[in-house]
Amino acid sequence: MLLPSLPSQLDLSRPGTVPVRRKEWQLGESRSRSSSMMRQKLQGWGSGRGQALSGSVALTMSPIAILVLVFSSGCLFYSVKSHLLPTDNIDYDTGAKSFYIANDTFYKDGSPFRILGGDLHYFRVHPQYWEDRLQRAKALGLNAIQTYVPWNLHQPQPEKLNFEDGANLEGYLKLVQKLGMLVMLRIGPYICAEWDFGGFPAWLLSVRPELSLRTSDPQYLKLVDAWWDVLLPKIVPYLYCHQGPVIMVQIENEYGSFGADRSYMEHLAAKVRAVLGEEIILYTTDGAVSKNLEHGSLEGSGVYTAVDFPTEWDPATAFALQKQYNAQGNSPSLSSEFYTGWLTHWGEQLAQTDPEYTAAALDRILYLNASVVLYMLHGGTNFGFTSGSNTGSSVRDFLPDITSYDYDAPIGEAGDIDNPKFQALKAVLGRYILESPPSPPPLPMRKAFGPLQLHKLSSLFHILEYISTDPSGLHMDQPSSMESVHQISGFILYRTNLPSHAKAGSKISISKVHDRAQVFISGLVEGDETTSTRYLHVGTLERWSSDTLWLPSNVAVPGLQLDILVENMGRVNYGPFVYDPKGILSAVLLDGTPILDWISFSIPLDSIPPSVAERVSDRKTERTSRALTENSGEGKWTDGPTFYRGQLSVEKPADTFLSVVGWSKGVAFLNGFNLGRYWPVKGPQCSYYIPAPLFYAGDNDLILLELDDPSTDLWVNFTEAPDYSCHGGVRSV
Numbered sequence: 001m002l003l004p005s006l007p008s009q010l011d012l013s014r015p016g017t018v019p020v021r022r023k024e025w026q027l028g029e030s031r032s033r034s035s036s037m038m039r040q041k042l043q044g045w046g047s048g049r050g051q052a053l054s055g056s057v058a059l060t061m062s063p064i065a066i067l068v069l070v071f072s073s074g075c076l077f078y079s080v081k082s083h084l085l086p087t088d089n090i091d092y093d094t095g096a097k098s099f100y101i102a103n104d105t106f107y108k109d110g111s112p113f114r115i116l117g118g119d120l121h122y123f124r125v126h127p128q129y130w131e132d133r134l135q136r137a138k139a140l141g142l143n144a145i146q147t148y149v150p151w152n153l154h155q156p157q158p159e160k161l162n163f164e165d166g167a168n169l170e171g172y173l174k175l176v177q178k179l180g181m182l183v184m185l186r187i188g189p190y191i192c193a194e195w196d197f198g199g200f201p202a203w204l205l206s207v208r209p210e211l212s213l214r215t216s217d218p219q220y221l222k223l224v225d226a227w228w229d230v231l232l233p234k235i236v237p238y239l240y241c242h243q244g245p246v247i248m249v250q251i252e253n254e255y256g257s258f259g260a261d262r263s264y265m266e267h268l269a270a271k272v273r274a275v276l277g278e279e280i281i282l283y284t285t286d287g288a289v290s291k292n293l294e295h296g297s298l299e300g301s302g303v304y305t306a307v308d309f310p311t312e313w314d315p316a317t318a319f320a321l322q323k324q325y326n327a328q329g330n331s332p333s334l335s336s337e338f339y340t341g342w343l344t345h346w347g348e349q350l351a352q353t354d355p356e357y358t359a360a361a362l363d364r365i366l367y368l369n370a371s372v373v374l375y376m377l378h379g380g381t382n383f384g385f386t387s388g389s390n391t392g393s394s395v396r397d398f399l400p401d402i403t404s405y406d407y408d409a410p411i412g413e414a415g416d417i418d419n420p421k422f423q424a425l426k427a428v429l430g431r432y433i434l435e436s437p438p439s440p441p442p443l444p445m446r447k448a449f450g451p452l453q454l455h456k457l458s459s460l461f462h463i464l465e466y467i468s469t470d471p472s473g474l475h476m477d478q479p480s481s482m483e484s485v486h487q488i489s490g491f492i493l494y495r496t497n498l499p500s501h502a503k504a505g506s507k508i509s510i511s512k513v514h515d516r517a518q519v520f521i522s523g524l525v526e527g528d529e530t531t532s533t534r535y536l537h538v539g540t541l542e543r544w545s546s547d548t549l550w551l552p553s554n555v556a557v558p559g560l561q562l563d564i565l566v567e568n569m570g571r572v573n574y575g576p577f578v579y580d581p582k583g584i585l586s587a588v589l590l591d592g593t594p595i596l597d598w599i600s601f602s603i604p605l606d607s608i609p610p611s612v613a614e615r616v617s618d619r620k621t622e623r624t625s626r627a628l629t630e631n632s633g634e635g636k637w638t639d640g641p642t643f644y645r646g647q648l649s650v651e652k653p654a655d656t657f658l659s660v661v662g663w664s665k666g667v668a669f670l671n672g673f674n675l676g677r678y679w680p681v682k683g684p685q686c687s688y689y690i691p692a693p694l695f696y697a698g699d700n701d702l703i704l705l706e707l708d709d710p711s712t713d714l715w716v717n718f719t720e721a722p723d724y725s726c727h728g729g730v731r732s733v
Helices: 033-041 127-140 169-178 202-206 218-238 262-276 290-296 315-324 355-367 420-430 460-467 610-615 619-626
Strands: 066-072 075-081 099-102 105-108 111-113 116-120 144-148 182-186 246-250 281-287 304-308 334-339 350-352 371-378 389-391 398-400 450-453 455-459 474-476 491-497 507-510 516-526 531-542 548-550 561-567 588-590 598-603 636-638 642-650 656-659 666-670 673-678 687-690 698-706 715-719 730-732
Touching (some): 127 169, 127 371, 144 371, 169 218, 218 262, 304 315, 355 420, 455 460, 610 698
Parallel strands (some): 116 144, 144 182
Antiparallel strands (some): 066 075, 099 105, 450 715, 474 598, 491 598, 531 636, 642 698
């Protein structure tokens, strides 16, 4: 694609361009929770603006390179020798498929090329909607798609590989190519992405001796190599030189904000080169600050350095710094993460950015003849238990991400493009492309199916034999982590009996709970018709707040059953506390003395098979239900976390949003598929996107696992629009 000739300097008086807003990004600055992650990403970034670069890239310039034609891995390619003297009038077009860098410019098949890309993650979109979302990317005017490859999606257990359905990476690459777009592949092994554990598989946390992640630890590298021995050969047929769409491959992700182990990064680069060959452009991405680039780039190794930076910053200054960490002639300006919006944690207001300001920031980048990748183009959804979390200044300052990954991106979570941000960005992009983009496809059909009343199925405690991976449990002296019992996500129940020294007012304390522990003591409660096992909710311990409870007098009886249900709310995906095992990670103390002799039950709940849904409505549940209103002594007697079910009849499947306003906290399932966590009492997300392919024509099973308090009348509602009004609403970032 040929680019229009552009002025050599940024003119802030030019229509559609606004002066850069300044914000101080200081390490240790007192920050709001709403901007904690951005401030961590920008650690060490100073403020202030430099002058615009003069001599902006011109497309008719002579190359500062001699291009050496080499044959490798069955590909003809250009190897850039940037230290050689410039040559004039070289014919770049040899007929071979090539994508390379010369004279600070990307070249595609011998012609100068500007990357206009966007992040669209295949693992956050239902595969039946991949093509729809990609067509919307083309309609915006983009020519490339950038995506991460999550290790934990494709190798959830050491012996299990997954490249099917939503994990069909090759199918996604084929589809991108079919639509005439290119791919920038970010293969990790660490990806961040607000994804559980930054893409690392949870089983890495069970390896002993303990791994030193993101370093040249030999055992860690051995596992990375084994994974890449599977992944990299799958990529080879899709390289651009093999007539595929993949033009660039990123190793690691913003490594300079984490570590400084150059030998680790060199190992990754060498591993990729050994399989993919020398022709593929390898790249790193780091924040545009000297410290981050010094630690995260591989200057002098032939690995291209890209940068990201806030929309407030002057891009000319960022690209000038980028140039210092690339070889001469090898630094086409590229913002590989242009932030179209931002992430949202539970308990925050929904993050939103101003469309016109975002568009103006994009214009400043493109005006410099630079390439750019929108992060995010389309955020999608963190279905199931895939959302990650962040931390602040300590491991207890825990900030789990909401289920939606809408990100305030130009293409909304449900595919919406009839919004000001899409239109504003399209208008800017339209000034820098020669051909009009194609029209977008119609929005998939959406419907408000209306209200649905659920009914109670069973207490979680009463159906452990159906939902636990080991119905008899696992005996242990003291509680151990989820990962130590080979569990990835969901819940883990720790069960024991109160020891002999239990008394009214005894203190139960757990110094390390990851992430939320509900504490129950069970007993027999007499109702009008039967005596049944009931559960007194002693209280809830949370990683970010309390770690101590006191034993109520009416259950302070040695020998009574003590249950602690721990929820994994998403592993940390960024920062120094990324090593984040889940469950109870310390002794459980009663008046300072460890409680011993436990049984643990792993409750992954990745899905709920139909057979389980049918089995849970048994006689035991009915007897307990009749005693539900009975109370005995102090404290709140309940059935504990409980499953509720309803059947929705659908004539024709359509996209919709499930509103759980009035409920408290839990997990939702449709036809066994885990839609994700809900938490409307914390907010801001009150409704949950359900794509049409998850529905059947006919009856559909909706199941909620409510952890705390259900809606008074047990109603949910299916609506046409998302709702983020729970406890906070919207904030600007």
